Amino acid sequence: MIPHDETMMLKTPFHSRIEAACEINMWEDWKGYTSPQAYTEVEQEYFAVRSNTGVFDISPMIKYRFTGPDAGAYLNRLVTRDISKIGIDRVAYTVWCDDNGQVMDDGTIFHLAENDYRLCAYARCLDWLMWSAEGFDVTIVDETADVAALAVQGPTSCAIFKEMGFEGIENLKPFGITRFPFEDSEVMISRTGFTGDLGYEIWIDPELAEAFWDALFEAGKHREIRPIGSAALDMLRTETGFIQAGVDFVPAEEAIRTGRSRSPFELGLGWLVSFDKPVFNGRKALLKEKKEGSRYAFVYLDVEGNKPAEHAFIYSGDKEVGTVTTGAWCPTAKTNVAFAQVDAKYGKVGQELVAEIYYERELKWTRVMAKCTVIEGAVFNPPRKRQTPAPDF
Amino acid sequence: MINVDKKYDVIVVGGGHNGLVCATYLAKAGRKVLVLEANAALGGASATSEFSDQFSVSSCAHWLFQLNPEVASDMDLKGHGLELTARDLNTIALAEDGNHLTIGANSLEGASVSDEDRKAFVAFNKQMLKFSKLLAGAFNRRAPKLVEGNLTDRITLAKLGLGMKMLGKTDMSDLMRLALINIYDVMEENFENDLLKAAISLDSLLGSHMGPRSPNTVFGYLYRRMGDVYGFNGPAVVKGGMGAVGEALGNAAKAAGVDIEVSSAVSKINVEVDRATGVTLADGRVVNAGMVVSNADPKTTFNKLVGLTNIETGVARRVKTMRMKGDAAKLHIALDSLPDFKGLTKDQMGQRLLIAPTMDYIELAFNACKYGEYSKAPAMDISIPTIHDPSLAPDGKHVMSVIVQFAPYELEGGWASQKENFKNLVIDRIADYAPNLKDKIIDSELLTPADLEDRFHIHGGHWHHGEISLDQILTMRPFPGASQYGTSVDGLFLCSAGTHPGGGVMGLAGHNAAKEIIKRGKSA
Numbered sequence: 001m002i003p004h005d006e007t008m009m010l011k012t013p014f015h016s017r018i019e020a021a022c023e024i025n026m027w028e029d030w031k032g033y034t035s036p037q038a039y040t041e042v043e044q045e046y047f048a049v050r051s052n053t054g055v056f057d058i059s060p061m062i063k064y065r066f067t068g069p070d071a072g073a074y075l076n077r078l079v080t081r082d083i084s085k086i087g088i089d090r091v092a093y094t095v096w097c098d099d100n101g102q103v104m105d106d107g108t109i110f111h112l113a114e115n116d117y118r119l120c121a122y123a124r125c126l127d128w129l130m131w132s133a134e135g136f137d138v139t140i141v142d143e144t145a146d147v148a149a150l151a152v153q154g155p156t157s158c159a160i161f162k163e164m165g166f167e168g169i170e171n172l173k174p175f176g177i178t179r180f181p182f183e184d185s186e187v188m189i190s191r192t193g194f195t196g197d198l199g200y201e202i203w204i205d206p207e208l209a210e211a212f213w214d215a216l217f218e219a220g221k222h223r224e225i226r227p228i229g230s231a232a233l234d235m236l237r238t239e240t241g242f243i244q245a246g247v248d249f250v251p252a253e254e255a256i257r258t259g260r261s262r263s264p265f266e267l268g269l270g271w272l273v274s275f276d277k278p279v280f281n282g283r284k285a286l287l288k289e290k291k292e293g294s295r296y297a298f299v300y301l302d303v304e305g306n307k308p309a310e311h312a313f314i315y316s317g318d319k320e321v322g323t324v325t326t327g328a329w330c331p332t333a334k335t336n337v338a339f340a341q342v343d344a345k346y347g348k349v350g351q352e353l354v355a356e357i358y359y360e361r362e363l364k365w366t367r368v369m370a371k372c373t374v375i376e377g378a379v380f381n382p383p384r385k386r387q388t389p390a391p392d393f
Numbered sequence: 394m395i396n397v398d399k400k401y402d403v404i405v406v407g408g409g410h411n412g413l414v415c416a417t418y419l420a421k422a423g424r425k426v427l428v429l430e431a432n433a434a435l436g437g438a439s440a441t442s443e444f445s446d447q448f449s450v451s452s453c454a455h456w457l458f459q460l461n462p463e464v465a466s467d468m469d470l471k472g473h474g475l476e477l478t479a480r481d482l483n484t485i486a487l488a489e490d491g492n493h494l495t496i497g498a499n500s501l502e503g504a505s506v507s508d509e510d511r512k513a514f515v516a517f518n519k520q521m522l523k524f525s526k527l528l529a530g531a532f533n534r535r536a537p538k539l540v541e542g543n544l545t546d547r548i549t550l551a552k553l554g555l556g557m558k559m560l561g562k563t564d565m566s567d568l569m570r571l572a573l574i575n576i577y578d579v580m581e582e583n584f585e586n587d588l589l590k591a592a593i594s595l596d597s598l599l600g601s602h603m604g605p606r607s608p609n610t611v612f613g614y615l616y617r618r619m620g621d622v623y624g625f626n627g628p629a630v631v632k633g634g635m636g637a638v639g640e641a642l643g644n645a646a647k648a649a650g651v652d653i654e655v656s657s658a659v660s661k662i663n664v665e666v667d668r669a670t671g672v673t674l675a676d677g678r679v680v681n682a683g684m685v686v687s688n689a690d691p692k693t694t695f696n697k698l699v700g701l702t703n704i705e706t707g708v709a710r711r712v713k714t715m716r717m718k719g720d721a722a723k724l725h726i727a728l729d730s731l732p733d734f735k736g737l738t739k740d741q742m743g744q745r746l747l748i749a750p751t752m753d754y755i756e757l758a759f760n761a762c763k764y765g766e767y768s769k770a771p772a773m774d775i776s777i778p779t780i781h782d783p784s785l786a787p788d789g790k791h792v793m794s795v796i797v798q799f800a801p802y803e804l805e806g807g808w809a810s811q812k813e814n815f816k817n818l819v820i821d822r823i824a825d826y827a828p829n830l831k832d833k834i835i836d837s838e839l840l841t842p843a844d845l846e847d848r849f850h851i852h853g854g855h856w857h858h859g860e861i862s863l864d865q866i867l868t869m870r871p872f873p874g875a876s877q878y879g880t881s882v883d884g885l886f887l888c889s890a891g892t893h894p895g896g897g898v899m900g901l902a903g904h905n906a907a908k909e910i911i912k913r914g915k916s917a
Contacts (some may be wrong), residue, residue: 070702077702099707099874099881131710135701279667281705284881 009034012059013148013209017217021227028230031124031144033060038229043331045232049195050332053154053220054228056194058201059209062121064129065143070136071115078132078281079109080264082274086111089177091192095264095272097282101289102252102261104128105245106269108192110177118143122245128253132281148209152216153199153236156223158390161189161200163219169200170389182215183208191390194233196240198384198391238337239330241300241378243267248298248325248339263289266341268298296322297347301338301372302379303327303355309338309370312355314346321346324355333379338372349376395654401427401682403910404672406659406698407850407889409437412688413642413651414464414903415888415910419686420649422911427680428651429672431658431850436639437688438849438856439898441785445836448727448792449785451635452840453849453856454898455723455776455794456482456628456745458620460638463533464900473644475637479781480629484745486588487826491736494588495744498626501589510586517583524568525618527556532619532901535877535909536867536893572863576610577752591749595772599798600721600856600896604759605752609862616861616895623899628745630781638898662687662698662885669884672698684884686906690851690858691871691891692717699882708881711872716865717891719842719854720762722800724819727836728791731777732827743780748773748826758799767815768799770822790835795819802842802853812839857896858889867893878906879913886910 010033012018018036026037035057038045048054066075076083081094088111095106107121129140152160161169166180169189177190185205193199204212217225237244245251252261263286264273273286301324303309309327313320322342330337338355346353351374358367384391405416408430420426434440438453457477465471486494486504494504499518501511530552531537537546537553557565571579576597580590594605597614604610620628631637643653661673662685671681687694692712695701701709734742749755749772758768774796779786786792797819804811816839824830842854851858859871868876871891878886888906890896 073702078706099705128706131713132706134709134713135696279664279703279705281707283705284667 010060010145012057013206014057014059014150014213016210017213018057018227026229030060030230031062035060036227036229038231039227042229042231042235045226045228046235046331048224048226048228049154049197049199049232049236051155052224052226053152053157053160054195054226054232055216056151056153056228056230056233058149058151059147061144061149062124063142063144063147064119064121064126065141066117066119066138067115068136068138069115070138071117073278074133074136074138075109075117075119076277076280078129080273080280080282080286082277083109084277088113091175091177091190093272095267095269097264097286098252099281099285100252101263101282101285102255103249103264103267103269104252106243110190112177123251123254125253146206147203148206148212149201149203150213150216151193151195151199151201153193153195153197155198155384155391155393156220156225157199159392160216160220160223160225164215170392172200172390173388174386183211187212194242195236196242196378196380196385197236197382198387235328235330238326238328238339239333239378239380243298243339244326262296262341263294265289265294266296266298294344296341297344299340299342299347299374300377301340301353301355302375303336303338303357303372304370305368306336307357307359307368307370308336309355309357309372312338312357314340314342314372315354315356316346321353330379335379337379347374349374394652395427395657395678395680396652399425399652401425401652401680403427403684403686404429404680404682405686405688405888406662406672406694407431407437407688408435408639408643408653408655409688409889410439410638410642410898410900411888411890411903411906412437412686413639413646414468414900415686415688415907416651417468417642417646417649418904418907419910420646420651422907426651427682428646428653429657429659429674429680430653430655432848433656434636434639435643435653435655436636438845438851439635439638440849441634441636444725444838445727447787448790448836449634450725450792450794451631451776451778452725453723453845454635455778455796457631457635457638457898458625458628459617459623459897459899460625461533461623461900461904464904468642468645468900470638470641470645473641473648475641476632477629478632479743481626482628482630482744484592484627484747485737485741486592486747486749487734488588488750489735489825493736494586494592495741496589496592498621501586504586504588506586506589510584510589513583514589520564520567521615521618522621523560523564525615525622527553527560527568528615529619529622530556531867532894533904535905536870538868538876571611573608574611575606575608576614577605577756579611580605580752587751591752591755592747594752594755595747595749595774595798598755599774599796600719601860601862602716602718602720602762603862604756606756607759609860612863612866613861616897619897619899630776630778632782632784634778634782634785635898659698661700662694664699664703664882664885667882669882684886684910686886686888686910688889688903690717690855690889691715691875691887692852693850694887696852699885704881708874711874715872716860716862717853717855717858718802719845719851719856720759720799720801721854721856722797722815722842723840723845724795724797724816725838725840726793726795726820726834727786728793728833729835730789730833731780731791732830732833734827739780742777746775748775748822755798762799762801765801765803765805767801767804767811769818771800771819772798773819773823774798775823795823800841802846802855804841808841808843812841815839815841856890858891859895861895866895870895878909
């Protein structure tokens with residue numbers, strides 16, 4: 001870790017390679033790390049993932065490690081999902097809530113070994129994690145800087161890994177974890193990602209990060225492997241229906257104004273809440289909400305036309321019923337998609353709403369009232385995302 | 394005893410005075426109630442114990458001065474054997490030279506006290522009692538929540554608001570101003586006599602982790618003076634020691650149909666996901682009930698009995714941050730005969746005696762506690778109950794009970810090796826006022842806050858079950874989310890001094906908890 005007084009921005013273990021590849025110097029700050037928004041051309045990077053393989057450096061993602069005899073019970077109290085059902089070498093997507101049942105963050109839990117878990121989060125929350133540890137025999141370590149990680153996503157990703165000698169990688173099931181020798185050490189590979197495509201995430205000692213990057217790009221060079229930035233990733237996750245903390249919801253601990261946070265039900269994540277397990281944070285409030293009804297509903301919208309509905313107001317007739325949190329034209333699905341928060345009584349699948357979209361062309365602002373239809377879910381959901389053995393392209 | 398065939402509606406964990414009061418009200422309302430007490434005697438910190446052969450003493454609280462008259466009459470404590478052998482005692486602030494200050498309900502004698510002080514004292518009392526009376530309106534009912542528009546709560550708030558208005562402009566602005574400052578400044582504003590200033594200061598902080606210059610001490614004083622609103626013009630001595638209060642309450646509870654089992658420690662409050670289902674005893678027995686009311690302090694209730702892992706993080710955090718560290722120790726001395734206090738008659742020795750010559754003396758004594766040390770010159774509240782109640786000791790012999798303020802719960806280096814030193818130091822300090830004290834000592838016992846924790850199962854040895862300060866009173870007592878006696882665990886209620894209105898042998902926490910439970914009916 002670089003002391004903060006030497007540089008304002010941290011660099012990830014892959015930085016030397018990223019810097020060399022980042023032709024347009026479009027950097028952004030991801031939780032204190034220098035992170036590329038784009039390397040060359042956003043669309044090209046987007047299509048790399050949908051047609052070949054794109055590589056996104058996820059090292060800045062906040063990572064916590066939990067060990068000790070109570071690690072599982074601890075996490076089960078922390079998050080809404082039933083962790084006892086997540087076997088060893090499996091990964092689970094989940095959210096965690098405060099006592100009021102408001103989502104603090106979403107992320108993934110990796111069951112690495114008996115009494116050994118990793119939690120990947122959007123926001124730092126060690127304070128909350130430590131408070132939650134009262135009474136549990138669990139050790140919590142922030143290992144954000146101790147683990148280098150890449151998302152390797154796209155139809156040819158499995159083939160590239162096979163080229164690297166990771167035999168049998170095609171048999172890894174979605175949300176599975178496996179390990180392969182790399183140099184004198186090993187690389188952990190999980191079949192997870194944020195793109196909705198066939199893809200993997202690799203987890204490795206920062207010391208080996210550059211060597212892995214080099215080997216990966218060498219193996220992928222005939223399959224058009226390409227590093228991608230956050231702008232392309234944002235298109236990808238929108239197309240596949242993944243919400244983003246800080247964009248599609250305000251983490252409960254960051255919300256200052258009352259009523260601005262959301263419950264899992266209000267984010268369309270009710271399936272992550274398990275009431276058939278011991279007490280967990282938010283249980284009581286969520287049970288009450290389930291009984292009495294939510295304030296908001298999360299909806300996917302198919303928006304007429306091709307103007308992204310970013311920040312649009314949503315109407316039902318003349319009544320304003322919500323706002324868009326994410327909106328983008330999705331090139332592969334060829335659909336104009338929006339995620340919106342609407343009043344709970346709206347948003348049944350098939351319902352017609354109207355998005356009030358403002359857009360600007362050469363300093364001229366135009367407003368369109370675009371019809372939109374509530375759709376069931378992601379507009380991009382290819383079989384290869386789930387197929388095991390993973391197909392070869 | 395536990396009746397295994399009876400399906401209890403309510404189990405009260407802890408037979409302290411609030412637990413017994415709560416149990417009795419619930420039984421009178423038709424609930425089947427079981428009280429489980431870990432110790433052999435009822436009453437909790439209102440206890441009498443034999444500390445030396447044939448010498449007994451009130452082993453925690455030693456004066457009765459805040460018992461709520463409504464509770465006392467509802468419980469028919471007189472009918473159940475409670476007897477006061479002395480009441481409305483004076484407080485005598487001791488001076489080393491024997492020129493003591495005698496503080497009566499509205500009078501001052503001795504210590505060359507000035508006429509100005511006498512006048513100021515009357516005016517001060519009048520104002521303080523006005524304030525205490527105002528508070529009393531909120532004490533015998535649940536603490537009002539501020540945001541939810543509940544009618545009961547609105548009435549309490551309106552009463553408080555109206556009461557403040559009715560104080561008149563001067564007194565209202567005085568209350569707003571005084572409540573947030575400290576007793577030291579208030580004393581400096583009002584009086585010149587050092588003994589008087591120190592005595593009132595000590596009353597504002599006894600049992601707490603505060604010095605005269607600490608905020609919240611003015612509230613602490615108003616809290617103490619609640620006794621005056623309840624008809625006590627000074628402390629009273631209970632016949633048989635404070636344990637007699639527990640006994641009388643136990644009799645009242647039994648008469649109301651409560652089953653009581655003593656020497657039966659609860660090791661766990663059983664919780665099924667988020668509903669209390671009963672308790673597990675230390676011997677392994679399980680008793681089920683639809684409701685559990687904990688008279689254990691909030692920290693013990695959640696840390697030990699429920700378990701922090703069985704509640705949500707936000708609540709666990711509030712339990713953890715609740716301020717509850719006792720600074721008061723108890724010293725008990727068995728005396729061959731009465732010692733001679735410089736300048737005191739035997740009758741005067743029967744009053745409440747204070748060792749706290751100046752406010753700075755108390756503040757310095759508190760300094761030690763701040764840094765994990767015991768005070769080398771602690772402040773004291775002394776009672777010689779045998780002057781009024783010879784039954785506590787063999788014929789002609791006496792016991793002395795001393796509250797020693799400023800012995801920390803967590804002593805640097807631990808109490809084991811330093812307890813004897815501290816005890817001797819305290820005895821030496823008393824001997825400065827009663828030179829022949831040591832010749833009279835047959836036996837003695839010191840209970841540090843850690844000992845009080847062990848003996849009375851009070852976390853931190855804090856007899857108020859949590860600091861009485863503005864951040865931990867009313868709806869914030871014991872902490873937000875557990876106010877109004879209910880908790881985040883369905884079917885689990887609190888009724889101890891850790892809930893509104895707070896500590897002292899007052900009985901209102903138990904009274905209010907019972908009323909709330911009855912009010913909630915089946916949904917509770």
